[in-house]
Amino acid sequence: MMRRFAPARLAALLLAVLTVSCAPRGEITIGFVASLSGMDYMLGTEGRDAAFLFVDRLNEEGGIGGRKLRLELRDLASDDSRAPDAVRDLKAAGAAAILGFFSSSSALQALPVLEETGIPAVSPTSTSAELSGKDDPFFRTIMTSARDPAVLARRMRESRHSRVLFLAAAYNRPYYETYRSGLVPEVALVDTVLYNRLEEIDYGRLEALARDPGFDAVMIVASSLDSGTIAQNLVRQGIRKPLYLSGWAGNEDVITYGGKAVEGAVLVHQVDLDRASTYPLSVLYKKTFGVSPGYGALETWDSLIFLTEGLKAARGDPGKLRSTLRGIRSFEGTLGTIRMDEFGDAFRPLYLKRIIGGRFVVLGRAD
């Protein structure tokens, strides 16, 4: 019987040879969620560029257990309400984990869906205290910014800046609330000015506030672009007060956009960019994109290091990833050891910085 159909089998084989195509070997999909457009695009795009560099290099070295990583991007377009759908979409796409979210507000929006889907998420830059101490699938390799306002408040007291004008981006409420609630017990907030768009800020009113009741300093909780622009506008309005900035504004863009207006501004930050200049990925980043990586890139790499360690421990099994991530108590990040607690929150050094001569100067450890 078999011999009779040997020619037919041969023909079928020949046919198959002409049309067969190889299926790709199994990859590990990592979702990447950030705002890549809109007003809040800067951290997201920097993080995306850094993530691609990291994944490309990891794949060149063989991936994890012979399996390559693939990034699946979702753009929040500076609209936090898109976060839950982004998570569901990535779950459907087979993502084993999510690298994101780059703002606390978007992270908080996504949290219920993360619980629902069980996908672990590792955030490089979400620092709101509202995300701390929770047994959930959310991890972050950046420390909560809950300590930042205390450090700044101490600095304000030392500088005799007891009355402070508080300016913040309203769309990142959890983040600015961390700062505001931390400052309130320590200094007097003359006024809290919130904005959704920069043109909403009434600088005339701020000028009036500067006269009456007056304030000693200005605390701006906004992105680096916004912080720089606001600083320029304050100067243009004649309001030349010492500036205190949030960690959110801690990259070169605040100097580019703020110019001399941000000279002398003080901030607290968890990344010492000068130390990071020799990190191999930093060198590659500069060679590829022509600019040095900001803290968004460095912290993205920290998150990816943490995530890949978890994947290695789980031997590529997504079902075990959450437990392996939770089991990591410390790991070597880009600038040193980062400790992790049982809730997936990080502990890392904190630096007090000041903008002097158009560059960030580390004044010392703040922790």
Added chain:
Amino acid sequence: MRERFRVTSFLGTLFSVIVLSSLSIMGVSLERFVRADLTRHAEESNGLLAASVAHEISAFLDLHFMGLSLLRSRDFRPKGVDLLHEAYPAFDTVLFTDSSGRVSRASMGSGDAGFDFSFREYFRIPFETGADFVSRPFVSGIRYTPSAVLAHPIPDGVAIGYIDLGFLGDFLSSLPSSQNRSISVVDDRGAFVAHNSNLPLSGREDIAGLEPWFRERDIQAGSGSTLVTRREGSEELLSWASTSGPSGWTVIVSEPSARVFASLLAFRISLVLVLVAYAVLSLPLILGSVRLVRRDLAALARFSQDIAEGRTEAVLTFKGFRDFSLLASNLVRMGRAIGERETRLRENERRLLETLDFMPVPVILLARDQRMELMNRAFSSVFGWAREDIDTAEKWWSSVYPDPRYREEVRTFWQEYIDRLGRGERTEAPFRGRLRCKDGSCRSVVGQAALIAEGFVVTYVDMTESEQAAERTAASLREKEILLKEIHHRVKNNLQVVTSLLSLQASGDPEQVRLFSDSINRIQVMAGIHELLYRSRDLAHIDLAEYGETIVHWLASTYSVGSSAPELELRMDRIELDIDKAVPCGLIMNEILTNTLKYAFPPDHPAPRIRVRAARDTEGFVVLELSDNGTGLPPDFDPERSSTLGFLLIRSLCQQIRGSWSLDRSGGTGWTIRFPV
């Protein structure tokens, strides 16, 4: 039957597979050509599009830089920013800074007036380099829309224009060619400037700066094409072209290779269908053809087997393919020809055997294994054996060579003999032997063997009677020899009697003794010859050396008295002379030596010496030299004219033996007699 079916199926399938494989290879090769052609066409088309867009963008930017350059005029500056803002819709904002980087004036609606731009690269770089500058794409601080900045250095500052890149995106998406293609503009690091799908800036998953092809492209070339595989596995054909001027932007036109090679799918499907159709339609035809061919081949094979096995009369009836029919008819003719040649061959063989059989010389034909194949009549007649008597090798050896030792000897010789013949060495010389006849008698033979085909032909010549005749002749010769010896002996004795009678007659008379002594000597010389002949084995020749020595010693002993005997130096080669030459030669020697002994040496001669030499010269003549160191002949003595008996005899005897003589009178006397043998 089942075996035949399997073989037919196998051959048919094999043939089909070979043809299908060939067609497939052809199809694959053709597909490559088509693919290459499609690629080239797409590259040309997309490359042209990219170059056109790059040119348009370059012109656009040049135009706007030209506009900013108007701000070089101080008079124009106060209202210039607003005028430019109105005249160039693409400018979202126009402003200029002073040398410190502070914005001196900005167009209406701009929030940057009075701002410090000193840290911004679009102030710093053009101000420091004096060259136009195009910034990287960014989100403007006011509208959060993707923008880029054109900066043109002016005296004491920089003129800056913000370009809303959505405008560029609109332009790209308005291009007709953009429907099925992705057209993007990226800066020198691969960051997106604009895209025809008008997605927001930085919303693209792929960043050109991360792509190896982008980093490795030849910027100097200004344009190029490449096929890339995206991270998600899709393949795209990318064509790029760089803008001119300070922007450093690159226009990238990408088209999915699935679309570029869409027609290839149809080609592949067609190819597969053709192959399937071929397989379905041709396989039965091929199987049938193979079956027919094999049937014909089987018939031809059977017929050729009949021929090979000698059945040349076999008949082949054939109704197959034309070429096979030709082959069949050729095989039939070949079979007939082989049959005819076989018949002729057998006839020739029969004639050969009959020839051998009727030859008057005893002949046997042996196979390689020494089996008797033929024993002709002459052999039977001479030796009495018939083939049946000694048809095997063992019977031959035991019957014909009954003596075991002699048989073994012959066997060894015969084996070596035929081995040499078998190696192709030259025909051996005849061999001699003795064969036993059937009647028990033995006959002497001379035989010779030759290697022919796969056997040996051996001819014999019966030498028995010849040997017997030779024996008889030898016996007769021996009788005659004895008789001749006796004659010589009696002649010698008679001559001795004559010399004795002469001696008796001369006794008592010294003068008569002197007169007879020479004659007696001469007779002795002749008697000496007959003595030598009597003793010689060759009754017709004597050895000159032996004869000469005898004469010399005898004369020396006769004529030498006491201590005056001359020294004799004899050097005579062994030269055989017949009696006709030996006698005269001996007499010559006698005459010369007698003369020498008698007259050459006075009693006070210090060291008399006689030298005798005999040898052949290069012409074969015998040269006899007799010399002495005596007083020599008298000066007036002419041996040519001397009438003494001795010299007369010398001259006469030389003539008799057709020889010549010469005389050397220096230092004694030296005779040289030269004569032919």
